[in-house]
Amino acid sequence: GAGVSQSPRYKVAKRGQDVALRCDPISGHVSLFWYQQALGQGPEFLTYFQNEAQLDKSGLPSDRFFAERPEGSVSTLKIQRTQQEDSAVYLCASSFERDLTYEQYFGPGTRLTVT
Amino acid sequence: GDSVTQMEGPVTLSEEAFLTINCTYTATGYPSLFWYVQYPGEGLQLLLKATKADDKGSNKGFEATYRKETTSFHLEKGSVQVSDSAVYFCARGGSARQLTFGSGTQLTVLP
Numbered sequence: 020g021a022g023v024s025q026s027p028r029y030k031v032a033k034r035g036q037d038v039a040l041r042c043d044p045i046s047g048h049v050s051l052f053w054y055q056q057a058l059g060q061g062p063e064f065l066t067y068f069q070n071e072a073q074l075d076k077s078g079l080p081s082d083r084f085f086a087e088r089p090e091g092s093v094s095t096l097k098i099q100r101t102q103q104e105d106s107a108v109y110l111c112a113s114s115f116e117r118d119l120t121y122e123q124y125f126g127p128g129t130r131l132t133v134t
Numbered sequence: 135g136d137s138v139t140q141m142e143g144p145v146t147l148s149e150e151a152f153l154t155i156n157c158t159y160t161a162t163g164y165p166s167l168f169w170y171v172q173y174p175g176e177g178l179q180l181l182l183k184a185t186k187a188d189d190k191g192s193n194k195g196f197e198a199t200y201r202k203e204t205t206s207f208h209l210e211k212g213s214v215q216v217s218d219s220a221v222y223f224c225a226r227g228g229s230a231r232q233l234t235f236g237s238g239t240q241l242t243v244l245p
Contacts, residue, residue, distance in 0.1 A: 052232055061140075061223050061235030062178070075232070110178065112233075122168070123233060127177040 021045065023126035025111050031132045032101045040096045040129045042111030051094050052123060053086055054110040062110050068094060101133045136160055140224045140236025147214055147243050155209040155239045157198075157224030166227040167191075167200055167207040172238075173220045181209075181222070214243045 024043045032038050044051050050069055054062035055078075064078040070091035079086070083102075088094040098105055108130050112123040141156040159165065169181040169191070182191030187202035196211045207224060224236040 050231065054233075059238070061138075061225075061237045062233075064232040064234070067232055078232070112178075122166075122180060122183060124180075125170075125178040 023111055023113055023124055025109075025126040025129050027129060028127060029130050029132075031134060034101060034103060034133055036101050037097065037099045038101055038131060040098075040109050040131070042094045042096070042126060044092065044094070044111070044113030045124055046092075048113035048115060048124070049091075050114045050123075051088060052112045052114075053094070053096050054112065055080075056108040056110055056128070058107070065096070065109075098131075101131075103133050106131055106133045136162055136165070136226060136228045136234040138224050138226050138234055138236040141239055142237070144240040144242060147241070149216055149243055149245050150213045151243075153209070153211040153214045153218075153241070155222055155224075155241070157207045157209065157236060158205050159207065159224075159226045161202075161205045163228060167198070168225040168227070168233065169196070169198055169207070169209050170223045170225060170235075171220045172223065178223070214241075216243045216245050219243050 026041045052067050053065040056062040066086045067075040068088045083099045085097045108128040110128045111126045114123045137160045139158045166185045168183045170178045171181045172178050182193040184191040184200035190199045198207050198209045219242050221238045221240050223238045225233045
């Protein structure tokens with residue numbers, strides 16, 4: 020079965036450009052998470068969806084970051100007017116709603132480099 | 135808030151050596167605990183998990199025991215292999231559902 024997929028795998032953007040990162044979760048997974056992983060660090064939470072509802076966006080670093088999941092499956096993380104500090108790997112993860120252990124399955128990530 | 139403190143690396147061992155990577159967590163609530171592994175060029179993979187106190191998670195020769203009294207979840211392996219070279223992340227779940235990760239420990243195993 021397919022795991023979590025993300026595209027593109029690599030993205031280079033000039034400072035000030037807008038970018039859109041896509042996540043396809045595992046089929047049937049209700050919960051979807053976005054994390055940001057800076058070089059040499061652990062992933063840090065950005066936002067969480069349950070179906071199409073964005074239940075927590077407390078980790079989004081600024082109002083330049085926006086995420087959506089309009090039909091409760093595919094999700095897009097959009098970063099407007101990219102800055103150099105946005106350079107990181109962006110990870111998507113999904114999980115079963117009823118998995119009370121909160122085990123999450125991660126995609127390969129999108130490495131964003133802002134020049 | 136929730137946090138995870140992980141032994142800093144890098145750690146370099148010879149093949150067949152014993153491995154311990156320390157991890158402690160904040161004691162808010164009764165979190166599930168996880169070890170994830172990131173092999174070079176690959177995404178995060180779940181290595182093992184434990185969901186309640188005294189549970190032992192194990193996989194591929196790695197073990198970790200959920201110790202509530204010391205708020206710890208140390209990763210151990212009796213005999214490491216070159217193929218174990220990777221970055222290891224300790225993480226905790228919580229009522230907010232997202233995972234909180236430690237900063238990662240780079241392990242290099244030399245032949």
